[in-house]
Amino acid sequence: MHGDEMEYVFGHPLNMSLQYHTRERDLATHIMQSFTRFALTGKPHKPEEKWPLYSRSSPHYYTYTADGSSGPAGPRGPRASACAFWNDFLNKLNELEHVPCDGAVTGPYSSVADTTLPIVLLTTLATTVAL
Numbered sequence: 001m002h003g004d005e006m007e008y009v010f011g012h013p014l015n016m017s018l019q020y021h022t023r024e025r026d027l028a029t030h031i032m033q034s035f036t037r038f039a040l041t042g043k044p045h046k047p048e049e050k051w052p053l054y055s056r057s058s059p060h061y062y063t064y065t066a067d068g069s070s071g072p073a074g075p076r077g078p079r080a081s082a083c084a085f086w087n088d089f090l091n092k093l094n095e096l097e098h099v100p101c102d103g104a105v106t107g108p109y110s111s112v113a114d115t116t117l118p119i120v121l122l123t124t125l126a127t128t129v130a131l
Contacts, residue, residue: 005064009035023066031064089124 007013013020013028020028038044044062045051051072052060059077064070077083 005031008032008064021066023068026068027064027066027070030070034064092124 008024008028008031011028011032012018013024034044037046043051051062052058054060059080061073061078062071063073063078
């Protein structure tokens with residue numbers, strides 16, 4: 001969930017009066033160290049670690065996990081399938097030819113042509129989100 005990482009960023013699991021597992025406390029320490037390194041050096045990783053540059057064509061990212069397998073991930077971005085709508089479908093929609101409308105209705109409202117585009121768009125959306 002968006003924002004769930006904040007308790008780890010600020011060390012909430014390190015409060016010994018709370019019932020966190022040791023691995024969660026270790027995760028909080030690791031995340032806090034990364035944020036501190038980033039504030040000091042502009043790089044959240046240790047000097048000996050490789051962290052590839054993120055770009056649209058190479059959306060590598062870093063994962064933090066409580067099981068100790070934290071590290072660089074990719075090459076697809078996080079939630080790539082869920083973001084396909086925004087990255088792919090909307091671009092296709094924006095590429096459609098823009099036909100200006102003067103507001104005049106020239107034919108019956110419920111013609112086949114009026115319903116084809118929404119059906120195509122919804123079908124494309126459904127298949128994109130299902131990926």
